[in-house]
Amino acid sequence: MAAVNDSPILLEGARRLPDGLTVRLRLARPADLSELRALMRRADVGVDDVALQRLLLFDPRKRAVICAAAWMGGREALVGVGAIDLAPGAEPDFLWAPDLFREHVSPLVDAALRNRASARAGKAA
Secondary structure, eight states, X not given: OOOGGGSOOOSSSEEEOXXXXXXXXXXXXXXXXXXXXHHHHHTTOOXXXXXXXXXXXXXXXXXXXXXXXXXXXXXXXXXEEEEEESSTTOOOSXXXXXXXXXXXXXXXXXXXXXXXXXXXXXXXO
């Protein structure tokens, strides 16, 4: 498998990570709220429902919120999420994955966010 930064990370198809997990990246949606809340609580992360709702309600022309999802236990489960403003030079302002998945999922989501922001900035120029 190529390293995360060797090729553009697209929100299409699935990627097999070095640990064997197959992850699909997609834009977040409001319906992800309950699963994201439960995932963060299981990871013992303080959860602010209003902040999570704001995270998942975004204008896709100005911001990208990307979820990493994997097929586990007979269903698609979130294994990471990140957010970035779609502006030149923007950096992700939110990037989170549970400890179990962080090593491989966080760099993948980070690269996808940066690719999305730079592609959007290129279109605006």
